[in-house]
Amino acid sequence: MSPHYKLIYFNARGRAEHIRFIFAYAGVEYEDERISREKWPEVKKRMPFGMLPVLEIDGKAVAQSNAVARYLARQYGLAGRNEWEALQCDVLVDTLGDLKQVLAQFRMEQDPIKKEEKKARLMRETIPFYLSKFEKMLSENNGFSVGSDITWCDFVFAVSLENFEHIFGKAALDQYPALKALKIKVYNIPSISAWVGKRPTTES
Amino acid sequence: MSPHYKLIYFNARGRAEHIRFIFAYAGVEYEDERISREKWPEVKKRMPFGMLPVLEIDGKAVAQSNAVARYLARQYGLAGRNEWEALQCDVLVDTLGDLKQVLAQFRMEQDPIKKEEKKARLMRETIPFYLSKFEKMLSENNGFSVGSDITWCDFVFAVSLENFEHIFGKAALDQYPALKALKIKVYNIPSISAWVGKRPTTES
Structure with a gap:
């Protein structure tokens, strides 16, 4: 039970x-x-x-x-097929966590000048750095973040990408077709x- | 192999x-x-x-x-005896991570006035809040952080407590005998x- x-x-x-x-x-x-x-x-x-x-x-x-x-x-049954895949899930979830922490620091910044600086750096460096790595990984991996089937890591990505579109607009993922496809795939289950x-x- | x-x-x-x-x-x-x-x-x-x-x-x-x-x-064999204990390890490691993040924000603060404020709050609220909870848990748990044997969570605690003593002085753990004992137990293996x-x- x-x-x-x-x-x-x-x-x-x-x-x-x-x-x-x-x-x-x-x-x-x-x-x-x-x-x-x-x-x-x-x-x-x-x-x-x-x-x-x-x-x-x-x-x-x-x-x-x-x-x-x-x-x-x-x-x-959502943690990969074996310990190696479970590890990959953990790595990606924590890495996405690092990116979300940088985003949170930007959103909480009170000083308007510092906030603009943080935003510029995010848009120019941090976000493209992480998203292009995730994009490459998905493209090489048949559209799943880990292994060849759905995992909780895909759910973490999908939910995060939804929030990302809320913050930065629907067009924000246009350069990242594999990420966008993963999000759609999860929401279509x-x-x-x-x-x-x-x-x-x-x-x- | x-x-x-x-x-x-x-x-x-x-x-x-x-x-x-x-x-x-x-x-x-x-x-x-x-x-x-x-x-x-x-x-x-x-x-x-x-x-x-x-x-x-x-x-x-x-x-x-x-x-x-x-x-x-x-x-x-250091992740507990079963999935429930593995979960407890993960919970404690992440909770200790939350405390370490607050400590890092204090250490990185550049503004000397804000730094003093952060230190006062840390010493008065944040550190006692977490350490007293950890202390209680260890006391109720035969001196291990999870289950009845050593886990990687004990190692994370021991290493963190060593750093804690480096930052705040050897006396900083005097009020937390079970934490101190855990640190000593790990370093004596x-x-x-x-x-x-x-x-x-x-x-x-």
Whole structure:
């Protein structure tokens, strides 16, 4: 019997959406609890390290979105065919994490001059550096990020690329056809598409 | 037969030392290549994502220190007894990573006033918050971070706590006896102790 899962996060895609994609793909039931900003200070005190998302597995609270996603991916056959492919998933998820951290530093920058400088450098250097490497990798790999089948890493890419288009506009991926195709491929998986069709509409 | 491993990093403990601990503990041979600052710009171009550490496994370059460490930990029996314990390792390593990121932001702060503010907040809130949670967990867990035996997570803790003492002084862990005991336990493992006795002395 499947454990009782409760995913606790804000009313957002954010750091939880790839976990929701795994549940959708695996056809696993879970509670999708969304904490309002008003309730957060009280809920925060009960969370293992004061942060979300947290997945409760049969009542045991587990923090850290990628640790949770990796665990579920292993349970439901989405972590590659072997340890080598599982490693490649981990490498790419963390590398995408590095890029997202640079993006977050840009978005949080308060000083308008520094923000422009950061944006210029992002657009000219950092983003093309990473995306061209990812693009090459997908092109050499039959359109999957790892191995020859879907993994949780593809979900992390798809969700990140959706956010990337929100921030930089739909044309931002035009130079990266393989990345764009991966995103479309994931969103066209029937179980994912069904989830995306019914999920709450949120800004981020 | 064991693969040919080459660990490429700077002449530092940094983000590679927990990997070296895994190799030492498992008794696995590897090349410990240390790149000088002068050679780095040239080496950087050849690295998968322009960063170190990288582990070459039979000539295949793999980036991301924690992905590499997790993979090796699984190969050599240091990732817990089952998937649940492997998950707990991942959660704690990433949570310690969150704390280290806050520490890095403090160390990189250029503005002396902001730096003092960040330090005060770290000492008053962030560090006690995390360390007291880790302390409680170790006390409830027979002195191991996960399960009832040594894991790669213990190595990540030990190496981080050594750096913590370097930054904040030896007395910084006095309030956290279980953390201190874990650090000592890891450094007293004969294979680790032998490595620490012969490794190059470096600042960080």
